[in-house]
Amino acid sequence: MTPTSSPSANVAFAELGLGPELLTALTELGYEEPTPIQRAAIPQLLEGRDMLGLAATGTGKTAAFALPLLQVIETGASQPAALVLVPTRELAVQVAQAVHRYGKKRSVHVLPIYGGQSFQQQLKVLKRGVDVVVATPGRALDHIRRGTLRLGSLAVLVLDEADEMLDMGFAEDLEAIVAEVPAQRQTLLFSATLGPRISSIAAKYLSNPVEVRIEEEEDTDAVPLVRQTAYLVRRPHKLAALGRILDLESPDAALVFCRTRNEVDELVEALNGRGYRAEGMHGGMSQEERDRVMKKLRGGTVDLLVATDVAARGLDISHLTHVVNYEVPSAPKSYVHRIGRVGRAGREGVAITLAEPREHALLKNIERLTKQKITVTSLPTVADLRTRRLELTRASVREAIVEGELDRFRVVVEALSDEFDLFDIALGAVKMGHEATVPGSEDDDQEIPIEKPFREKKRGERIPAKGSRGQARGGGSTSLFIGLGRSAGVRPKDLVGAITGEAGVTGRQIGSIHISERFSLVEVADGVAEQVVQALRSGKIKGKKVTVRIDRGR
Numbered sequence: 337m338t339p340t341s342s343p344s345a346n347v348a349f350a351e352l353g354l355g356p357e358l359l360t361a362l363t364e365l366g367y368e369e370p371t372p373i374q375r376a377a378i379p380q381l382l383e384g385r386d387m388l389g390l391a392a393t394g395t396g397k398t399a400a401f402a403l404p405l406l407q408v409i410e411t412g413a414s415q416p417a418a419l420v421l422v423p424t425r426e427l428a429v430q431v432a433q434a435v436h437r438y439g440k441k442r443s444v445h446v447l448p449i450y451g452g453q454s455f456q457q458q459l460k461v462l463k464r465g466v467d468v469v470v471a472t473p474g475r476a477l478d479h480i481r482r483g484t485l486r487l488g489s490l491a492v493l494v495l496d497e498a499d500e501m502l503d504m505g506f507a508e509d510l511e512a513i514v515a516e517v518p519a520q521r522q523t524l525l526f527s528a529t530l531g532p533r534i535s536s537i538a539a540k541y542l543s544n545p546v547e548v549r550i551e552e553e554e555d556t557d558a559v560p561l562v563r564q565t566a567y568l569v570r571r572p573h574k575l576a577a578l579g580r581i582l583d584l585e586s587p588d589a590a591l592v593f594c595r596t597r598n599e600v601d602e603l604v605e606a607l608n609g610r611g612y613r614a615e616g617m618h619g620g621m622s623q624e625e626r627d628r629v630m631k632k633l634r635g636g637t638v639d640l641l642v643a644t645d646v647a648a649r650g651l652d653i654s655h656l657t658h659v660v661n662y663e664v665p666s667a668p669k670s671y672v673h674r675i676g677r678v679g680r681a682g683r684e685g686v687a688i689t690l691a692e693p694r695e696h697a698l699l700k701n702i703e704r705l706t707k708q709k710i711t712v713t714s715l716p717t718v719a720d721l722r723t724r725r726l727e728l729t730r731a732s733v734r735e736a737i738v739e740g741e742l743d744r745f746r747v748v749v750e751a752l753s754d755e756f757d758l759f760d761i762a763l764g765a766v767k768m769g770h771e772a773t774v775p776g777s778e779d780d781d782q783e784i785p786i787e788k789p790f791r792e793k794k795r796g797e798r799i800p801a802k803g804s805r806g807q808a809r810g811g812g813s814t815s816l817f818i819g820l821g822r823s824a825g826v827r828p829k830d831l832v833g834a835i836t837g838e839a840g841v842t843g844r845q846i847g848s849i850h851i852s853e854r855f856s857l858v859e860v861a862d863g864v865a866e867q868v869v870q871a872l873r874s875g876k877i878k879g880k881k882v883t884v885r886i887d888r889g890r
């Protein structure tokens with residue numbers, strides 16, 4: 337669809353063979369066009385083919401397998417028609433949510449099952465009848481062995497992030513699960529990497545599969561002169577992070593890319609609420625609405641344009657200084673197109689990308705394609721922002737001095753100089769000017785946790801399976817929110833002491849600790865998260881009862 341076409345959307349999704357119920361769901365979610373992996377995978381999967389899909393998180397792979405699956409399965413039976421196996425609890429929840437959203441109009445019942453959650457609760461829902469189960473292998477096997485998950489009617493089996501599952505030592509569990517599934521089924525295997533182990537399980541479980549991988553030719557000619565920076569930040573902190581970056585960069589005009597229409601609308605609303613001047617542009621808008629927005633942007637009454645790829649494609653904005661990827665684009669090619677909007681006519685442009693820690697692999701793909709470095713760096717700190725704000729004030733004061741015409745203020749300074757030192761009078765005046773003119777309230781300066789790339793490891797390195805089931809099986813970590821921070825005098829050793837003492841877990845099962853003014857975030861091994869939450873809720877930290885919950889960061 338081009339920016340001038342009708343806003344009725346999803347023509348391209350319809351061309352892939354998806355039915356009206358799914359198309360309506362996609363329109364409601366604000367998806368404007370399929371990503372490359374979706375374009376390649378969906379028609380083949382609708383024909384019932386087995387598939388080996390090579391795609392990382394962030395490419396749209398979940399919809400690539402979930403949409404056809406939702407179209408082909410029979411719903412409403414007493415046993416599940418589809419099983420999606422994923423490596424971690426977070427992914428189970430995330431994939432189940434996606435399946436639920438896509439399948440809403442078909443009344444599909446989906447259940448995530450993973451370790452750490454109550455067995456009884458999962459059992460109750462399984463008994464009521466579930467169409468799609470999204471599970472971590474360990475917990476799926478527990479249910480199969482107890483006879484509470486029966487797979488005799490399964491039509492579709494998906495192994496998602498298979499390389500991660502193998503890295504976590506789930507190979508045997510997968511084998512045992514596949515043995516319970518009818519031989520006559522459709523099997524899909526998605527992996528970010530293709531090594532001998534993936535090839536071997538593909539050969540074992542898939543029957544005459546199509547292989548889908550999005551090979552992109554190198555596109556180095558088109559890559560313009562652009563300073564490329566990425567920040568790793570989880571979704572709940574993205575808005576605050578964007579605000580901080582905008583304050584520091586002070587773009588003259590920036591194009592901010594989101595993936596969906598809904599995200600565009602939400603971000604515009606949020607930015608305007610924070611005092612920025614933003615307008616949105618997406619495929620659901622009429623030509624008059626687009627023209628009105630472009631006029632504002634050209635006239636300088638708006639300096640941030642938030643857009644989807646589809647809507648931005650035909651736009652010509654000459655004075656852009658910054659491109660911001662609020663979401664990492666689902667294909668490296670779109671990244672190149674997006675950043676091509678700045679750095680024209682020999683001027684250096686700036687491209688900024690906010691990536692979730694899990695999307696670090698996508699950034700690497702982009703670097704391979706463009707043969708250019710994306711510098712992954714830390715977000716500006718509160719101290720950086722304050723320094724920047726003071727710089728702005730210094731520049732304004734300097735400008736006022738250079739401009740002159742200060743005589744009429746002399747009487748104020750002279751009157752005060754009887755009582756105060758001249759330097760102090762200057763400080764008082766600067767403070768007033770600073771607080772009155774520099775944007776951004778210091779009360780807004782919340783802490784944003786520093787993120788590391790997700791499970792970054794060297795080529796060929798395996799993450800060893802450890803003794804405890806929590807880590808060996810769960811592998812990943814869960815972030816816990818603890819409602820006590822620096823203001824209560826909390827130090828890392830207090831948190832470690834409380835967790836090891838109250839919950840009986842070992843220090844090795846505790847990961848990074850981030851303490852901010854009023855709360856703390858602590859990473860613990862997936863398998864012990866629930867246990868730690870329960871234990872800390874019934875105990876005290878530094879003599880206080882505190883709020884403790886799983887931080888749904890992702």
Ligand code: AMP
Nearest residue numbers: 367369370371393394395396397398595
């Ligand atoms: P995944 O790679 O499956 O983790 O998907 C990454 C993100 O892209 C998710 O937030 C999806 O909701 C979103 N997404 C997937 N397909 C599309 C699409 N065609 N248009 C816009 N957003 C999408």
